[in-house]
Amino acid sequence: MSQSLAIQLAERLRSEPLDLVRIAGEIAERSGYGLYLVGGAVRDLLLGQANLDLDLVVEGDAVELARALQRQAGGEVLTHPRFGTAKLRRGDLLIDLATARAESYEHPGALPTVRPSTIVDDLARRDFTINAMAIHLDASNFGRLVDPFGGQEDLSRKRVRVLHDNSFIDDATRMLRAVRYEQRFDFRLDPATERLLRRDVSMLHTVSGDRTRHEVELILREPCPEKALARAEGLGLLAQIHPSLRGNGWVAEKFRTARATAHPPALGLYLSILVYHFTDQEVEDLATALKLPGATARVIRDSVRLRQSLHALETPELSPSTAYRFLEDYSPTSILACAIASDSPLVQTRLKLYLDRWRHVKPSLDxxxxxxxxxxxxxxxxxxxxxxxxxxxxxxxxxxxxxxxxxxxxxxxxx
Incomplete structure (x- = not known):
């Protein structure tokens, strides 16, 4: 196993990151530290997928290791001694280093309390077994897999499984992450994990709007986010974010159209489609619940406000200048969302004419x-x-x- 992973590492990493990782491993071994590649890079390596995220965990002083690596290999180092973390940047290459730690939660939804510990304790705090694996980078063990929770078997069985029964209670954002990984990899939730998720679905209210929004944004950055949204609706997760959110066939169809229209679709476009049938108050409630940034909130407000007035564009004799006056104060993203979501061919045509032609018209005279x-x-x-x-x-x-x-x-x- 160690030989095959060492070969896979050499095949997947470009020469520069591979050389840096080997140098870091040699420094760690001389210092008496254990050094490991962790996280999604290990999972994707075993899946045969590309992932150049270099997240390293050190059984020792990550800040000191980063400085020693900088002295030997160059680059710039940004350290956070209080948190035992550091970043080394050399050109376009970025390596994150963190001291191995264990964590505990004072109450559901709280950020964890951490303390330095071992690689096994560090992996034990991860969200799912498929993300709780590590690869030795120290020279004498280079490439050897560390898999204390059966992550490799879960990969082969195509299942997403939590590490313990209180996982979703400790951090309810893991429920949204579970759905995202399940749909990205075409896996299934482990039956026990799905039962725990359904049991703890109301715990999503224990985390901040910022953290929930971050997970929603990650879902919307997936190649086909409608798959995760449909699953999230079936599990009751969308209703916890807002009772009117849907991940149904209409949303799936409009998301596919959005991808065919914009490459890639902006987050605001996807969100505008999701809230297309909302009332003004429902939009405000969602913006508050997710703590949406001002610009994003304005886009979805514009989309709903425009949707409520689209009948004005259905007048057959409407002139381009009148349509221009009607649309010019709306954001282009909200106009595109309505062009995608409207069921009126005439309205769609006029919205697209505005986006593609009318808004770019300028007089020759100044x-x-x-x-x-x-x-x-x-x-x-x-x-x-x-x-x-x-x-x-x-x-x-x-x-x-x-x-x-x-x-x-x-x-x-x-x-």
Whole structure:
């Protein structure tokens, strides 16, 4: 096993990170430290998938090891001695180092209390067995797998399993993570783990909105987030975030359309589709519950506000300039969300015309050109430029000379 993992490490890592990891292992061994690669990189290595995250755990002083590695290999080091962590950056390569630690929780949803410990204790604090494996990096044991909780077997059985019965009570965000991993890898929750999740689903309220939002954002960054959302709805997780959230077939269809339209879809676009049928109050409640950043909250508010007024775009004789005036104060993301989510072909067409064409239209003449034509500086310039824009949108003028002729006509009418 150790030989095969050493070979896999050599195959998966580029020469530079592999050399750095080997140097770190040699330094650790000289210092009497154990050094391990941990986390998703180990899991993905065993799955044969690419993952260049270099998260290292040290049975010893991670800060000192990072400084010693910098002295020998170069790069920049950022240390956090209070937390026993350090980052080494060399070019575009980043290595995270942390002192092995054990942790305990004072109450459900609390951040853990940690203390220095062993690699086994460090792995025991992980969320799932498939993430609770490590690989020796010290020179004499390089490549040997550390798997105290059966993570490799769970990988082969394609199951997501927690390490203990209070896992979701200690950290309820693990429930959202479980669904994300299950759907990403096409695994299934271990039956006992699913029973624990259903038992503890209400514990999601014990964690902060920031932490819940972070997990939701990670789900939305998955290649097909609708799969995890559908599963989360079936398990009762979405209802814990907000009773009106759905992960149904309509959402799946619109998410697929979003991916075909935007590459990749912005988080705000996915969120706007999720809240498309919300009321104003429901949007505010969700924004508060997830502590959404101001810009994101504005996008989803815009989307719901626009959805409520889309009937205005269904008038057959509506001019482009009128549609432009109607849409110009909405964010492009909210307009795109409504173009995807609306069931009206005419509305979809006009929203897409605005995004693809109308919002980019500009008069050929500018303020200086108007002044050269004899219009004095002031508000009149702005009004004329706006009128030129609307004339160009409605194709009443197409060229610079036609714009100039129209301005001369207006000037003559004002005399």
């Amino acid at each position: 303020g200086q050109a108007l002044q050269r034509m004899g219009i004095p500086p002031g508000p009149r310039i702005g009004r004329m430029l706006r009128a030129l824009l609307e004339a160009k949108l409605d194709q009443r003028v197409r060229t610079r000379s036609e714009e100039a002729n129209l301005v001369r006509l207006w000037m003559s009418q004002e005399k």
